[in-house]
Amino acid sequence: MTIQNNTKVLNIILWIFQALVAATFIWAGAMKLFKPTELPWLWVTENPKLVKISGVFDLLAGFGLTLPSALRVQPKMTxxxxxxxxxxxxxxxxxxxxxxEGNQIGFNIFILASVIFIAWGRIKKVPIEPKNKR
Structure with a gap:
């Protein structure tokens, strides 16, 4: 395989990770903001303000991980x-x-590793150029 093919494959893998992580965060953010009573976690009823704040951050993460790169408008924002x-x-x-609840952080660690991979890939291996640079 050539370096160009490797770059294309890595770009596709990065887009898949970006889309899946973004979908996860957009879903979680929407649930926290619009249907918090349907969430199964105990802390949701104990900290309703924290639920709303984390919902906003989840939505920002979801949209931020995809939209700047997809639109090629300020892709560094990704x-x-x-x-x-x-x-x-x-x-x-x-x-x-x-x-x-340390036994429940497995998902957080998986998302953390995924986002570190996205950051590494978009910084070092397959950066996305803004529209106006092409």
């Missing part, structure tokens, strides 16, 4: 969204550990 999502997942893990 990298910044990835950084913010990294901070969000670390914070979520700490939150769960502090509540004695």
């Amino acid at each position: 990298i910044y969204a990835a950084y913010g999502t990294i901070a969000l997942m670390i914070s979520a893990s700490i939150f769960h550990i502090m509540r004695g």
Whole structure:
């Protein structure tokens, strides 16, 4: 395989990760904002303001991980969204550990690893150029 083919494959893989992680965050954010009573987690009823705040951050992460790159308008914002999502997942893990729910952070760790992969790929391997640079 040539380097160009490897780059194309990596680009496709990055887009798949971006889309799946974004869909996850958009779903989670919408649920937290519009149907928080249907969520199965105990902390949702204990901290309704935190649910709304985290819902907003989830939506920002979901849209930020895809839209800037897809529209090629300020695609570096995707990298910044990835950084913010990294901070969000670390914070979520700490939150769960502090509540004695350390056994529930597996999903947070998976998303964290996925977003680190997205940031690495979009910074080092397959950056997306803005529209006006082409």
